[in-house]
Amino acid sequence: MLLFDPGGIVPELPEVETVARGLDDTVAGREIATVTLKAPDLYRRGSRRVAWMRGCTVRRVERIGKAILFHLVSEAQHERALVVHLGMTGRFVFADTRGGARELSGDANGDATAGADTRHRHGRWRFRDGAELYYVDPRRFGYFYLGAHEGLRATLNMGPDPFELRPRELQRILGGRSAPVKALLLNQRLISGLGNIYVDESLYRVGVHPLTPGSVAASNAGPILQTARRVLRRAIRWRGTTLRDYRSPDGGSGGFQTRLMVYGRDGEACQRCATTIEKLVVGGRGTHVCPVCQPL
DNA sequence: AGCTTCGCCTGCTTGC
DNA sequence: TGCAAGCAGGCGAAGC
Numbered sequence: 148m149l150l151f152d153p154g155g156i157v158p159e160l161p162e163v164e165t166v167a168r169g170l171d172d173t174v175a176g177r178e179i180a181t182v183t184l185k186a187p188d189l190y191r192r193g194s195r196r197v198a199w200m201r202g203c204t205v206r207r208v209e210r211i212g213k214a215i216l217f218h219l220v221s222e223a224q225h226e227r228a229l230v231v232h233l234g235m236t237g238r239f240v241f242a243d244t245r246g247g248a249r250e251l252s253g254d255a256n257g258d259a260t261a262g263a264d265t266r267h268r269h270g271r272w273r274f275r276d277g278a279e280l281y282y283v284d285p286r287r288f289g290y291f292y293l294g295a296h297e298g299l300r301a302t303l304n305m306g307p308d309p310f311e312l313r314p315r316e317l318q319r320i321l322g323g324r325s326a327p328v329k330a331l332l333l334n335q336r337l338i339s340g341l342g343n344i345y346v347d348e349s350l351y352r353v354g355v356h357p358l359t360p361g362s363v364a365a366s367n368a369g370p371i372l373q374t375a376r377r378v379l380r381r382a383i384r385w386r387g388t389t390l391r392d393y394r395s396p397d398g399g400s401g402g403f404q405t406r407l408m409v410y411g412r413d414g415e416a417c418q419r420c421a422t423t424i425e426k427l428v429v430g431g432r433g434t435h436v437c438p439v440c441q442p443l
Numbered sequence: 444a445g446c447t448t449c450g451c452c453t454g455c456t457t458g459c
Numbered sequence: 460t461g462c463a464a465g466c467a468g469g470c471g472a473a474g475c
Binding site: 188234235236267285286287288324325326330430431 | 445446447448449451452453454
Binding site for chain 3: 157192213232233234235286288289290304333335342343431432433
């Protein structure tokens with residue numbers, strides 16, 4: 148049951164982490180026989196074509212920022228990287244040799260339609276053992292990048308991961324900047340992995356207003372980072388936030404939505420002080436804030 | 444250079 | 460009831 152219905156929801160760090168783990172369990176060790184990508188506009192600039200993956204074996208799958216990183220090894224034992232960003236509505240569907248389809252991320256319609264959305268099925272991997280993996284993305288905000296592992300983060304404009312970042316580094320990133328702290332935290336060049344939901348939740352929990360200038364928020368870098376990590380870790384434990392269009396790898400629902408305290412709760416009473424949660428726009432994104440708990 | 448706005452894209456919701 | 464407009468947002472490009 149959904150406690151609220153906020154409009155479009157995207158896979159963020161915890162959801163991507165969950166999907167990556169599911170993919171690692173599912174496709175690691177399999178050899179790619181053929182790959183097709185029907186929507187060439189999904190290639191990120193500088194990417195190799197999908198044929199480059201043919202004959203590669205998937206070694207492991209992990210998260211990089213808000214994207215999924217496939218570690219591939221070619222027949223000549225060369226390491227290759229495939230990065231798939233799910234954008235807003237991207238998901239994977241895995242079909243085994245017996246024809247059963249299993250959804251690896253996202254759609255409220257659930258198992259009944261898993262794999263049935265062929266209209267938006269842009270990518271298709273066929274493995275040597277007959278299993279298949281599909282990439283489905285109705286809004287096509289996702290991307291594919293194929294290339295070398297070296298310098299991947301720089302190539303993809305990804306700053307350090309929030310779990311690797313040190314408080315001092317965050318202080319330096321925020322310091323001397325006039326932009327709202329929320330806009331800075333969402334900037335993937337500066338920090339890669341934080342998205343709209345979790346930034347709102349983190350700033351609420353740490354009591355910092357999203358519009359606080361970076362230079363002012365810099366003094367709170369430690370608590371902000373600590374809080375963001377705690378929120379993300381909890382969400383990963385709950386396998387992400389299931390809203391309208393997210394479904395975790397085993398087909399079950401993520402459970403973090405019941406833990407959201409401000410996101411999507413505009414008009415409701417703050418759980419701490421009963422003040423009405425406000426919605427504003429910061430950095431072009433819908434932003435939820437308790438004006439009392441997060442004074443500006 | 445830093446910061447903001449826009450456009451991409453589609454499906455769902457809202458309003459007339 | 461039906462249709463158009465509005466909205467959601469990650470990210471890159473363009474604009475200030």
